[in-house]
Amino acid sequence: MELRNKAINLIRKNLFCIIILAPAVLYLLGFLLIILFKVTALALTHVSPEGALFPTAFHFIQLSKNPEFRAALVRTVWFTMIGTPLELIIGMVAAFLVAEAFKGRGIVRSLFILPLAIPTIVTAIILYIMFDFPGGHINDILMGRHAFFPFRVISYPVDWRGSGFFALMVSIFGKVWRDMPISMLIILSGLQAISKDQYEAAKTMGANAWQTFFAITLPLLTPAMSTVLVLRSIEVWKEFIFPFILAGSYPLLATLIERAYHEWRNPNEACAIALILLALIIVSTILIFHSLKWLRMRLVRI
């Protein structure tokens, strides 16, 4: 009885807090639960003329036999394995370029933020236009048809969207281009967190630029780098827009979900693919996180 009164008192005292907090919690977590429940339920249900079957691994077994799914899985894995490190490298290059003070640094920094202001779908459309076949800008330039670059790198125009490798490489280019500012900003904030004293100390001890870079900058930058890797790898795994526009005939898992849903008209199979993608993302995130932690323990000795 007393416990109940205490509980009622606690609620009454913090009623305002509960009232203003509850809608957001219910809205976000409620939808999250609905999504998780629905995606699992659909993936485990098989609807046939004889009726619905639940739970069943039917769709997963079907998928494992489906060559299109297997190809998409393989593509997604290498897409991620190339895309994620590239995101980090380009972000680091941009960050190091603007890290030190120079004339016009503010303008260059704003310029480097610009890709963030171009909608993803627009970036994909521009790449679609630039990498057109046979007469796009990239083909023209590589064939040396412009006066400012008279080198004939290729003799025939490349059908960028007609080959799985090129189509996905162009998609990776788009993804890296569009995300560069985010990686750059994280790395920059990591760079700013390194105290100037360490560089001073290194300088007085006679270290050259390379030694300073490898002994101070890089090890102390590992937290920011691992943040970029973890966050970007999630983004690259689930990338949809670029491969959807630029690599229509070579689906990744994300674009295969769309195909299963719209073309095969099979929401259950789409959800099964979605669950597989989700599992891959979770496993890879944990894996990356822990291996980076291990690596950092090895690298940084304080």
Add this chain to the structure above:
Amino acid sequence: MKQKGRTKINAGRLIWFIGMVLMILMVLAPIFVMFKYSISDRASVVTGGMPIPLWPYHPTTEQFRGLAAMDAFVKSALTSMEAALLAVIVSLAIGTPAAYALVRYRFPGMMVLATLLISVRLFPDIVSVVPIVETFTKVNLLNSVWGVGLAHSLLSMPYVIFIAMGVFETIPKDLDEQAQILGASKLYSFVRIILPVALPGLAAAAIYVFLLSWDEFIFAYFLLAFGNLSTLPVLLQKILSWTPQHNLLAAVSVMLSIPVIIFTFIVQKYMQAGATAGAVK
């Protein structure tokens, strides 16, 4: 000795300079191509085997004039705006009070809850899109602005909570305490004293949500793919599948990008906070 040192520094500077030029070119090239195509006349796009000129033969604004007269474009722009405003209203109305509670009431577990709410944004959108569309179909939210707006509010809520928490943290706790000592209720002090102070920061959050919804393609596409309603990103994809007419595509792209470019530079500080939310520890 001195000579050697100088050449070394110059080599470093040279590499830096080349890298800088390449990076700037890389960043600007696609944007330049977009603007160039949007003002291209037909002869500079369909060249009949000649290389496409780097600057149109006869720059023209005919594409933009065409867009103003194109029903589908005007309607999609309005739809985009409606959906974005809906997303702003819903996510701010629900997210802002929650952020205030998360900052002001430090119960044990409150930070865990905040982290949980903010990290919902890491949930892959492509995974949630099929269940959301299936659910929305049942409650008649398919092919409607309301469905798109609600879906976008769901995507943007974690960002709103994150940005608003940052804003409320900068407001001293004394302010609400003094108001309450003077007899204001908690609700009154929140609505009449804290919110006005927080308004500039919350405006940035509103702009952020607006842009997020304005840009968003995946949910809008799945919710509107087979109806006659589209937002601008969906219209862009539809034009691509009807007639890949490059200068028209570029003109729509420019119209879609301009508000984003302008607002991004206005709220640059908050955009960065949103983009790197939860990243900097």
